[in-house]
Amino acid sequence: MPYQAKVDRNLCIGSADCVSIAPKTFVLDSESKSTVKAQGVDDDETLMQAAKTCPVAAIILTDETGKQVYP
């Protein structure tokens, strides 16, 4: 099972870097915060890239066992 993504809305500033890297997973909502629209649609590498690019480290990735892999 691929990584599961979650966005910490309190941290998100809507820079939308994750949306450019993984547009299948992330979308900006009406408050200009990133939100996960679908799980399992981007590969782990793409999700990791999105998480690592986030300037406020707001993206949390977990693996199939529920263990946090990022940050």
Added chain:
Amino acid sequence: MQEIDYLIVGGGIAGTTAAETIRSRDSNSSIVIITEEADRLYSRVLLPRFLRNENTFGSLYIRQEKDYREKNITLFTNERVLKVDTENKQISTDKKRSFSYKKLLVATGGKVNKLDIPDADLPGVVYMRTLEDIKRIKDLISKSKEAVVLGGGFIGIEFAQSFIKNGLKTASIIREKTFWDTIVGENSGKLLSQILTENGVKILAESQVSEFIGNEKLEGVKLLSGQSIVADIAGVGIGIHLDIDYLKDSGLSIKKGVVTNEYLETSVSGVWAAGDIAEFYDPIFQKYHTMGNWSNASAQGRTVGINMTGEKSVFETTSTYSINIFGINFSFLGDPSVDENTEIIERGSLADKKLVRLLIRNGLIVGASVINNPSDRNAIGQLIKNRKKIASSKTKLGDLEFDLSTI
């Protein structure tokens, strides 16, 4: 002399992303990052949040030491490159070391502009760019009661917010009529100033500091008008200059920044530039840009990493910049420049406390600033990226109720 396959000068988000991208495509070559900063990658975007007590110092680092180790990326810190010799493919540093490279990336970004007025070297006068800066500011804030901010740009806004959040009496001294009006225009500037004023920042517009006051310790500032303001700390945000001096005799073409083509390759084969420092060719708008923001730097780091490993990927992006101002979202999308061919349409008003400013050229939205109306963000981003011809009337676009995603 050490020989390096991929040598990266600058350890910020552009250089680090480039290194990681290269490693994901080339598992064997040597990759070295040289940075004059003291430590591994941290987020500049998070620095003001640390001042506002919203995160821990440790969380500013967005890479751990093991991340470099696992990817076999060598990071040399506290080392400044002094000279780049592209003819012999060599660089030399302030630690009297020389390296030769096969491929070179320059990603040294910018440095803060410093004020050149009397007593600007007093310890209470601070700038915000690096982790070291932020440590010093945090310490000073804890000992201060009154603050001044010099400069009406984004950093000025971050200083003002940080001082207010720490309970300091804060005055912002700006040359302009309102915050950032040279970039976002008069009305948006007024709204930004209004938001700051409502949150307790006293704004002294069209003013300039002539000197700092104090002996050993900052006591205040004196304005050109003669007025004096008491302050224990002065946050200065008057822009950055690109760190290009060390490239003077490198053979690289340098104008405002290091000039590159649409692949981020410089005028010298085998040398690339990325991040704030790159003056890159944009094939869509058919002009050269420099862009100083996180999104641009990380996106360029990815593209340049791909290209340095032998591909030809054109750098295309819709640059974005976002900031939270006392809980209100402000975003800038696309190209901020306004010329004689740029049409400006404003949605919303000061009274609405929502203001969107669209910049249109040749029937296309090329840039926008969005204050407190985040629901427009997505639609505008898409319109810029997809270069969608705008046929709607000006009146319609100016109506906040009109849904831009229906264009």
